[in-house]
Amino acid sequence: MENKPQIIIIGAGIAGLAAASSLIKHGLENILILEAMARVGGRIHTMRPFGENVIELGANWIHGQKGNPVYTMAKKHRLLSDEGTCSKKCLSASVTKHDYFFNEKGEIIPNKTADDVYDYFKEVVDEAVDEKSDSQFSFSSVGDYLDKEFSSSVFAGSDGASAVFEWCKRAECLDVACTSMYECALWQPGSYIDLEGEYFNCLGPGGYQAILDILMKNIPSETIICSKPVHCIHWESSSKPTSSSFSQPVKVVCADGDEFIADHIVITVSLGYLKKESMKMFDPTLPEEKLNAIERLSFGTVNKIFLEFEERFWPTDCEGIQLVWEKGFEHKEIYDILKNTEEWKKEWYKKLCGFETVSCHDNVLCGWIAGREAEYMEELSEEEVGNVCVRLLRDFTGWKVTNLRKVLRSGWHVNPYVLGSYSYIPIGVDAVREQEILAKPLPFTDGSTNVKPLQVLFAGEATHTNYYTTTHGAYLSGTREAKRLLNLYKQSKPH
Ligand SMILES: Cc1cc2nc3c(=O)[nH]c(=O)nc-3n(C[C@H](O)[C@H](O)[C@H](O)COP(=O)(O)OP(=O)(O)OC[C@H]3O[C@@H](n4cnc5c(N)ncnc54)[C@H](O)[C@@H]3O)c2cc1C
Numbered sequence: 001m002e003n004k005p006q007i008i009i010i011g012a013g014i015a016g017l018a019a020a021s022s023l024i025k026h027g028l029e030n031i032l033i034l035e036a037m038a039r040v041g042g043r044i045h046t047m048r049p050f051g052e053n054v055i056e057l058g059a060n061w062i063h064g065q066k067g068n069p070v071y072t073m074a075k076k077h078r079l080l081s082d083e084g085t086c087s088k089k090c091l092s093a094s095v096t097k098h099d100y101f102f103n104e105k106g107e108i109i110p111n112k113t114a115d116d117v118y119d120y121f122k123e124v125v126d127e128a129v130d131e132k133s134d135s136q137f138s139f140s141s142v143g144d145y146l147d148k149e150f151s152s153s154v155f156a157g158s159d160g161a162s163a164v165f166e167w168c169k170r171a172e173c174l175d176v177a178c179t180s181m182y183e184c185a186l187w188q189p190g191s192y193i194d195l196e197g198e199y200f201n202c203l204g205p206g207g208y209q210a211i212l213d214i215l216m217k218n219i220p221s222e223t224i225i226c227s228k229p230v231h232c233i234h235w236e237s238s239s240k241p242t243s244s245s246f247s248q249p250v251k252v253v254c255a256d257g258d259e260f261i262a263d264h265i266v267i268t269v270s271l272g273y274l275k276k277e278s279m280k281m282f283d284p285t286l287p288e289e290k291l292n293a294i295e296r297l298s299f300g301t302v303n304k305i306f307l308e309f310e311e312r313f314w315p316t317d318c319e320g321i322q323l324v325w326e327k328g329f330e331h332k333e334i335y336d337i338l339k340n341t342e343e344w345k346k347e348w349y350k351k352l353c354g355f356e357t358v359s360c361h362d363n364v365l366c367g368w369i370a371g372r373e374a375e376y377m378e379e380l381s382e383e384e385v386g387n388v389c390v391r392l393l394r395d396f397t398g399w400k401v402t403n404l405r406k407v408l409r410s411g412w413h414v415n416p417y418v419l420g421s422y423s424y425i426p427i428g429v430d431a432v433r434e435q436e437i438l439a440k441p442l443p444f445t446d447g448s449t450n451v452k453p454l455q456v457l458f459a460g461e462a463t464h465t466n467y468y469t470t471t472h473g474a475y476l477s478g479t480r481e482a483k484r485l486l487n488l489y490k491q492s493k494p495h
Helices: 014-025 069-076 111-131 135-139 142-151 159-176 187-191 209-216 271-281 288-296 332-338 343-351 372-379 382-397 431-439 471-492
Strands: 007-010 031-034 099-103 230-234 250-254 259-262 264-267 298-300 302-309 320-324 354-358 361-370 404-409 422-424 456-458
Touching: 007 014, 007 250, 007 259, 014 031, 014 209, 014 471, 031 259, 069 209, 069 471, 099 159, 099 382, 111 142, 111 159, 111 187, 142 159, 142 332, 159 320, 159 361, 187 431, 230 271, 250 264, 264 471, 271 288, 271 298, 288 431, 302 372, 302 382, 320 382, 332 343, 343 372, 343 382, 361 372, 382 404, 456 471
Parallel strands: 007 031, 007 264, 099 320, 264 456
Antiparallel strands: 230 250, 250 259, 298 422, 302 361, 302 404, 320 354, 354 361
16 A cells, blocks of 8 residues: 555444454554443453353354354354354344243243244244335334234234244344334344354354454554543535645544544444434534434344352253243233333333343353333342342242342443444334445545545444344444445555
8 A cells, every 4th residue: 555544443343343454454554443441342242250251241143154254253263162053043042942931920831832933923024034125114113014914823812822922022122122023114124134054152262252352463452542432523524624734634532632633534333322422523513314314223222131040940951931921012002002101111021031041151041131121221220130030030930049149231221332232223214225324434525526535434233234233244344444445545556
């Protein structure tokens, strides 16, 4: 590369690290990564709170294999230690066929009922994936579509099947990070592409952090500055050209007052952060189209609740304990009653799908919860959350639940630098259009103006039109923006 542009990357999640690694590998080495948190990784957060083995507070699955760069890296570096045995592909990443389903009367739901309804649910979702990736479906909800199909199925009229179907919708909220499938556009299953191949959640002793470590091998450690939140980004729009006395068009001001000048910045902060801060963060403010895209796309919350017990109390063949309510929150009539009230807060725990076992931790269960109930759970004390979970486990299973030793729950919504878990498509939104605008670099120009191109580039999970929500989507968005810059400098290289 002839030029040595200064590039600042905001955020050291997987998108930011992938962008930096790719730029450095291809010769653009004048890079600085500014990260607000004290650690790298963002929504990938490997921890060891229960001894030497890891747990994942954020991402834990590799979603599919073919064309998945995260899978390719994990395979190349032999991180898939139990390849084959730990792989599974299922309705929700948190549920397997070896789960026990219980109803609130403490009865075990026969495997056949749970499996049949669960298989039927997957079929209907797959049909939606095949047929509904068209903008005309942006005005229907997934929940309504599923209910319509269910009402004409062989299960119609069975209360038991209907309760399991409600559970399936609740579990699907975990994949989507929405409060309800009645709020998620039918477009979502059509525009999101599920990569071929099984899912993996077994990344060996280093956990998901090992993927970040591979990327960081290419990035000199002095390139990353942690605990450095960016406060404001000054850039030059075509209507406000060259106001700075520097030849470089972008100035980044950090919360501690430090300033950095750059030719380009790649911003990888979450959609949740953009929703809260984008009006204040940019000078001049972002174009209206961009602000609209930030507003229209949704960003929801999924949280995990880890429970460490004194002793394991569930059977050895049990991989999960699922909670089926007679009238759960994903029954349409219950959803409609609770929608515009605060009543759901009294029974927030009804949104918990269940508890799964945690690999390499014999006495730990992990509960999963999505939506506004997941956000509300963050406001409660860990002790209260733990007590509620123990009560549910006792009431549903009737097993002798041993004493709780420790509770650790994630707080992705309360985290000021994330403000949720991942993006989804609400009803009425043209997903691809908004995601493309979200990803479009600043300034918006047709090439005829004098302003410098590609001043502010946008990466991150929510900017990917097919793989949003995932680590591979985030990774690919980072390399996409790196490529954009690399192309610019290739083009301007003198012959
Ligand atoms: C509970 C949970 C479970 C998940 N499970 C899976 C899974 O199993 N499989 C999967 O593929 N994906 C999963 N995901 C999603 C996946 O983690 C994300 O899609 C991906 O990690 C997002 O990466 P990113 O780089 O786009 O954003 P982030 O990881 O959010 O990185 C953005 C970075 O920007 C930083 N930042 C924010 N504001 C500022 C500022 N002002 N200045 C400087 N830095 C700033 C943040 O601190 C953060 O580090 C899960 C997420 C959650 C929360």
